[in-house]
Amino acid sequence: MLKMDDTFKEGIRRTTKFLSMFDVEPIIADHKDVIHDVVFDYYGRRMATCSSDQTVKIWDEDGQGKWSVTSSWKAHSGSIWRVSWAHPEFGQVVATCSFDRTASVWEEVIGDKISASNTPSRRWVRRTTLVDSRTSVTDVEFAPKYLGLLLATASADGIIRIYEAPDIMNLSQWPVQHEIANKLPLSCLSWNTSTYMVTQLLAAGSDEAATPTGKVFLFAYSENARKCVKIDTVNDITDPVTDVAFAPNAGRTFHMLAVASKDLYIVNLRGVTDATGVSKLDIQTIKFSEHMCPVWRVCWNMLATMLISTGDDGCVRLWRMNYNRQWRCAAVLKAEGSGPTYEPAPPTPTLATTASATAKFYKKGTIGNQVPWH
Numbered sequence: 001m002l003k004m005d006d007t008f009k010e011g012i013r014r015t016t017k018f019l020s021m022f023d024v025e026p027i028i029a030d031h032k033d034v035i036h037d038v039v040f041d042y043y044g045r046r047m048a049t050c051s052s053d054q055t056v057k058i059w060d061e062d063g064q065g066k067w068s069v070t071s072s073w074k075a076h077s078g079s080i081w082r083v084s085w086a087h088p089e090f091g092q093v094v095a096t097c098s099f100d101r102t103a104s105v106w107e108e109v110i111g112d113k114i115s116a117s118n119t120p121s122r123r124w125v126r127r128t129t130l131v132d133s134r135t136s137v138t139d140v141e142f143a144p145k146y147l148g149l150l151l152a153t154a155s156a157d158g159i160i161r162i163y164e165a166p167d168i169m170n171l172s173q174w175p176v177q178h179e180i181a182n183k184l185p186l187s188c189l190s191w192n193t194s195t196y197m198v199t200q201l202l203a204a205g206s207d208e209a210a211t212p213t214g215k216v217f218l219f220a221y222s223e224n225a226r227k228c229v230k231i232d233t234v235n236d237i238t239d240p241v242t243d244v245a246f247a248p249n250a251g252r253t254f255h256m257l258a259v260a261s262k263d264l265y266i267v268n269l270r271g272v273t274d275a276t277g278v279s280k281l282d283i284q285t286i287k288f289s290e291h292m293c294p295v296w297r298v299c300w301n302m303l304a305t306m307l308i309s310t311g312d313d314g315c316v317r318l319w320r321m322n323y324n325r326q327w328r329c330a331a332v333l334k335a336e337g338s339g340p341t342y343e344p345a346p347p348t349p350t351l352a353t354t355a356s357a358t359a360k361f362y363k364k365g366t367i368g369n370q371v372p373w374h
Contacts, residue, residue: 205241
């Protein structure tokens, strides 16, 4: 059995080991304007960045862990808000969206070798341009692999459009499969990667500030209506939303959705059945205000055991779940390049609470039918 001091030292050792996994290293991006999105591919060995300078850059990691630009091109005639990687089963494909009211699909093609000692040349080719939106296309994201090659876009006109490539060998054709209208302009969206409860579950957020209503919307495919419809709204979040991200489902019986807004939120979605036998969503919202400023981006790790958030404070915060299944900020990475720092630790447990948590009970005997004392 560990004593109280030993338990405290063990906690410090594990926290130090956790923080030692992270090393802050600046990368010179060479973008001429604000970088709006940074996205890793499925394996984490390639990276795509997009900027208001209207260019997209593809980065590759070498054997020493160094990142270098392998492709760069002008993709749009306006600021590029988001970039998304398709699953590698469909090849090296990315999608971009822009203020110029379009979204584009790009595919990497391999050319011939210049010489026997050189590697084949690579270039990115625009396969299609999606021009259905009449306003800025604010987000774009490929669907999970099990749904096929689907692509969803969100626009400032409040419409989500879902496109499908019927022939993955010919990416020039992307007919619209669904159009979902919303009353508020949309700023972000996220596909759910799990088939639990409903299929094609999609979340979208709005950055509209004038209306004091819920800013996160949930959509799903309805078999009866043969189309995607809105199934619920997260009414607890009324501030403008800048990012949403579904957590990968690692065997849970509920969904987790991270929301970046004035504060950070984790929304738990559970399927319940009411007295009439109708299935619906039970929505629980948890709020975190440690950033003390607007939050811009959220991202999960592959097992949904860690959540990463960034905000106007210039910090990257790493969140982990403790033994009580409560999320806590475990580390803070400074943008200036300094190493990770500890978050202020909760108060040290008292001896009574520590003893009760570690005490063991042993059977000493049996009390029979005895006459009580008077």
